[in-house]
Amino acid sequence: xxxxxxxxxxxxxEVFKNRFVLFTVAFLPMILTALPLIMLGGMGSADxxxxxxxxxxxxxxxxxxxxxxxxxxxxxxxxxxFMLLFMLMPLAIPVTFASYSIVGEKTTRTLEPVLATPVTxxxxxxxxxxxxxxxxxxxxxxxxxxxxxxVRLLSTSAALTAKLGSGMWLVAVFVDGPLMAVAAVxxxxxxxxxxxxxxxxxxxxxxxxxxxxxxxFGQISGFILLNQQVMIWMAxxxxxxxxxxxxxxxxxxxxxxxxxxxx
Amino acid sequence: MIQTEHLSKRxxxxxxxxxxxxxxxQGEIFGFLGPNGAGKTTTIRMxxxxxxxxxxxxxVGGYVLGEQDAQIRRNVGILTESxxxxxxxxxxxxxAFFAELYDVEDVPGQVERYLRMLGLWERRAExxxxxxxxxxxxxxxxxxxxxxxxxxxxxEPTSGxxxxxxxxxxxxxxxxxxEGRTIFLCTHNLDEADRLxxxxxxxxxxxxALDTPAALRGQLYERTVVFHxxxxxxxxxxxxxxxxxxxxxxVIDRKLVVSLDDPETNxxxxxxxxxxxxxxxxxxxxxxxxxxxxxxxLIQ
Numbered sequence: 202x203x204x205x206x207x208x209x210x211x212x213x214x215e216v217f218k219n220r221f222v223l224f225t226v227a228f229l230p231m232i233l234t235a236l237p238l239i240m241l242g243g244m245g246s247a248d249x250x251x252x253x254x255x256x257x258x259x260x261x262x263x264x265x266x267x268x269x270x271x272x273x274x275x276x277x278x279x280x281x282x283f284m285l286l287f288m289l290m291p292l293a294i295p296v297t298f299a300s301y302s303i304v305g306e307k308t309t310r311t312l313e314p315v316l317a318t319p320v321t322x323x324x325x326x327x328x329x330x331x332x333x334x335x336x337x338x339x340x341x342x343x344x345x346x347x348x349x350x351x352v353r354l355l356s357t358s359a360a361l362t363a364k365l366g367s368g369m370w371l372v373a374v375f376v377d378g379p380l381m382a383v384a385a386v387x388x389x390x391x392x393x394x395x396x397x398x399x400x401x402x403x404x405x406x407x408x409x410x411x412x413x414x415x416x417x418f419g420q421i422s423g424f425i426l427l428n429q430q431v432m433i434w435m436a437x438x439x440x441x442x443x444x445x446x447x448x449x450x451x452x453x454x455x456x457x458x459x460x461x462x463x464x
Numbered sequence: 465m466i467q468t469e470h471l472s473k474r475x476x477x478x479x480x481x482x483x484x485x486x487x488x489x490q491g492e493i494f495g496f497l498g499p500n501g502a503g504k505t506t507t508i509r510m511x512x513x514x515x516x517x518x519x520x521x522x523x524v525g526g527y528v529l530g531e532q533d534a535q536i537r538r539n540v541g542i543l544t545e546s547x548x549x550x551x552x553x554x555x556x557x558x559x560a561f562f563a564e565l566y567d568v569e570d571v572p573g574q575v576e577r578y579l580r581m582l583g584l585w586e587r588r589a590e591x592x593x594x595x596x597x598x599x600x601x602x603x604x605x606x607x608x609x610x611x612x613x614x615x616x617x618x619x620e621p622t623s624g625x626x627x628x629x630x631x632x633x634x635x636x637x638x639x640x641x642x643e644g645r646t647i648f649l650c651t652h653n654l655d656e657a658d659r660l661x662x663x664x665x666x667x668x669x670x671x672x673a674l675d676t677p678a679a680l681r682g683q684l685y686e687r688t689v690v691f692h693x694x695x696x697x698x699x700x701x702x703x704x705x706x707x708x709x710x711x712x713x714x715v716i717d718r719k720l721v722v723s724l725d726d727p728e729t730n731x732x733x734x735x736x737x738x739x740x741x742x743x744x745x746x747x748x749x750x751x752x753x754x755x756x757x758x759x760x761x762l763i764q
Contacts, residue, residue, distance in 0.1 A: 207564040211550070211557075218552040218591075310548040314607065317512055318565040319538045457515040461475065 204320050208328025209335075212302050216332075225297050226336055230290050234344040237283035238351040241276065273361045280365065285417050285427075287345050287374050291382035292413055294337030296406045299389030302329045304402045307393075307459065316456050326390060326454055330447075333389070334382040345374045369429035377432055380439035385409045387446035394453040465490050465615050465646040466511060471520035473506050480506040482670040484520070488663075490614070493637065493647045495661030495677075497654065497759055502668045504650040505545060508617045511648070512542045525615045538566065541608035545619045547600040551593035555584055555603050558592055559610060566611035578606035582636070598629035605636065616640065619650045634660060658755040666762045673762050681753045686711055688751035689727050689734075691720040694744035703741055704734065721751065 216222050266274035306312040315325065349366050356362045389406040396402035419425030466488040473481040481503040488494040498504050509515045511524050513533035522529040525539040550558050556575055563571040579585040582602040587595070592603060601621065608616060621637065622630035630653075637660055640647060651657050657664055658677050665674040673680055693700075696718045704713045704722055709730045712723040720738075724730045727750060738745060 204565060207561065211553075211561045214557060215550050215552050309551065310544070310546040311550055312548075313514070313544045314542070314548045314562065314604075315565070316514055317537060317540075317542045317544075318562065319534050319567070320565050321534075460509065460514060 202324070202327070204324040205328040205331065208320070208325060209332040212298075212329060212332035213336075216298060216302065222297065226294055226340060229293060230340045230344040233283075233286040233290055234348050234351075236286065237280050238348060238355065240283055241280050241352065242355045269360050269364060270358070273358045273364075276356075276358075276361055277364050281427075282417070282421055284348075284365070284370060284373075285413070285420065287341055287348070287370075288378055288381060288416075289410065289413055290341040290344060291334070291337040291378040292385045292410055293407075294340060295333040295382045295385045296389050296403075296409060298333035298336065299329070299386050299393070299406065302333055303390060303393035304396070313460060316460065322451060322454055322456065326451060330383070330386040330390065333386045334379070337382050337385075338379045341374065341378050345370075367429070369427070369432050372429060372432040372436060373427075376436045377439060380436060380443055381413070383443045384439060384446055387443065387450045390450040391446070391453050394450070394455065394459060465492075465526075466494070466522070466524055466648060468511070468522040469520055471507075471510065471522050472518050473503070473510055473515070474518045479669060481510070481517075484667075484671060486665060486671070486674060488646055488648060490646055491641060491644045492663065493641050493649055493661045495657035495664035496648060496650045496667060497652075497657055497664060498650075498667040499763060504667065505619060507667070508542065508619055508648070508650060511536075512540055512617055513537050514542075525613075538611070539613055540615045540617060541611065541613035543604055543608045543616070543618045543621055545623070547604035549592040549595075549600055549603060549607075552591055554589050554591055555579060555595070556588040558603060559607055562607050563610045568611055574610055578609055582606050598625050598632075601625060601629070601633065605633070609640075613645070615646045615648070617648045617650075620652065621649070622651070622653055622656060630656070654755040654759055664755070666759055668763060673758075677755055677758075680755070680758045685753045685757065686723040686725070687727050688721060688723050688753075689731060690749050690751050691722065691738065691743070691745055692747040692749075693718045693720060694746055697743060700738060700741060700743055703737060707734065707737075710734075 266277060269277060306315070352362050352365050356365070385406075388409045389402075392402045392405045396405065416425060416427070420427050425431075466486070468484050468486050471481060471484040472479070484507065486494075496504055496507065506515070510517050511522060511529070513524070513529060513536040516530060524536045527535040527539065529536065550561070553561070556579065559575040559578065560571055563574055568574050576585065579588050582605065584599060584602060584606070587599070592600060595603065601624075605618075605621065608618075618637065622633050625633060634656060637647060637649070641660075649657065649661060661677065663674065663676050664680060666672040666680075673683070675683065696715060698715065700720060701713050701715055704710055704720065707724075707730070709726065710722055710724050714721040720743075722734065724734075731748065735745070735748065
């Protein structure tokens with residue numbers, strides 16, 4: 202796997218010299234970390250939400266509020282909508298990276314010399330996938346750490362603080378997030394392998410965000426109730442999906458097709 | 465070092481390379497000429513184990529294509545048509561990346577060696593994007609050589625370079641031959657092919673001709689000798705035409721242009737006859753057909 206590491210180092214060296222990419226990697230997590238904190242800080246204490254009753258929330262959401270006052274439950278309901286964004290980060294950032302690392306290689310005509318070396322397809326794809334996924338995962342975890350620190354400062358309720366750092370969200374951020382990143386990169390690789398235009402590849406790769414948006418709106422509307430059990434099932438499902446996507450991506454990454462079809 | 469037997473490549477209904485059979489020996493510079501779309505790059509990609517042939521077989525550097533592709537990639541160097549450099553990375557970092565992929569033992573040492581050899585050492589820390597076209601091409605050549613391949617595929621190595629830089633690259637290619645490396649050279653520059661190549665294949669989807677540049681000229685054109693005269697004399701034409709070894713005589717201004725089989729043997733006879741007939745000869749020279757003449761005739 203030494204060559205995988207060689208590819209990862211090259212990817213990072215190249216990508217982080219592009220200020221625009223660096224900006225997109227840093228900007229999105231900053232915004233998505235700040236949003237729930239602003240929400241939490243803006244709400245102030247639970248007293249200000251005392252008028253919020255369970256009737257204002259999706260019927261099944263109150264099941265998650267065990268041990269919380271009514272006001273805390275309201276805060277938790279509002280903040281948790283934005284916490285889903287921590288699952289968006291490891292999905293969106295790798296797509297940006299993958300677009301640069303795979304599609305970009307073809308447009309700059311650097312892929313052919315790489316394919317002419319003894320590097321295997323697995324080493325190449327793994328290197329590119331990890332180089333794309335790890336910054337997104339790292340930044341997400343960092344963002345979540347900052348968020349939790351902010352929660353401790355801004356929250357007036359110890360019970361709410363504990364709820365926001367509960368197992369459900371730890372599974373979401375530390376397990377589901379990375380698995381989503383793998384899925385996003387696999388999709389980007391697949392699209393890159395087949396698309397003939399880098400712009401199309403970038404746009405199609407971004408479609409990987411749609412299922413998460415469905416989850417986001419599903420929770421807001423009360424159609425889906427996200428709890429620890431759902432997060433664990435989601436992780437199991439993602440493992441299966443990732444395995445299938447990685448296998449499919451490796452098969453679709455045909456050196457010959459990439460060299461001869463892309464113009 | 466390179467051996468192909470009926471190698472063919474089709475893309476769907478389109479035949480890119482058809483029935484290519486050739487042998488290239490060690491230390492040989494082999495010119496592969498053909499128009500755009502002739503299948504030259506496809507041939508290089510097949511022989512570099514980048515794409516699979518549809519049919520036929522080949523051995524490159526002693527390794528069997530399709531069975532020992534990793535060994536082939538490890539033992540050949542390819543200069544692609546476009547330099548394909550990582551623009552944001554320095555020249556040194558560009559080479560180091562490829563040296564590591566080729567499992568070069570002393571990466572810094574080998575990178576330094578080729579950067580110095582190609583005159584890029586002083587600018588090693590600068591991004592490749594800041595390099596001129598010639599410098600980029602030199603960097604790409606260095607990349608193809610880092611792992612000391614015995615077989616080199618060079619696709620248009622002097623394309624777009626100014627004459628001085630093109631000459632430097634040609635001299636470098638000639639040095640590589642001296643080192644015993646086998647060079648498979650695709651070029652549109654026929655003068656370059658004529659100067660550098662031991663043998664030349666003219667290819668347009670299929671092999672049209674394969675021989676040394678001199679033999680190709682001989683196969684297609686008779687040899688022509690030009691006698692520069694002080695004064696034109698129409699009476700000399702029938703005199704020369706009467707010799708059985710002369711196939712054609714033309715008088716152009718004050719020049720007598722004679723096509724014949726074997727100038728080395730026939731010229732003394734012809735000269736003596738012309739002098740005896742009173743011709744005042746200033747110079748005698750051979751009209752040398754260029755490789756371009758040969759190429760265009762074969763392609764058309």
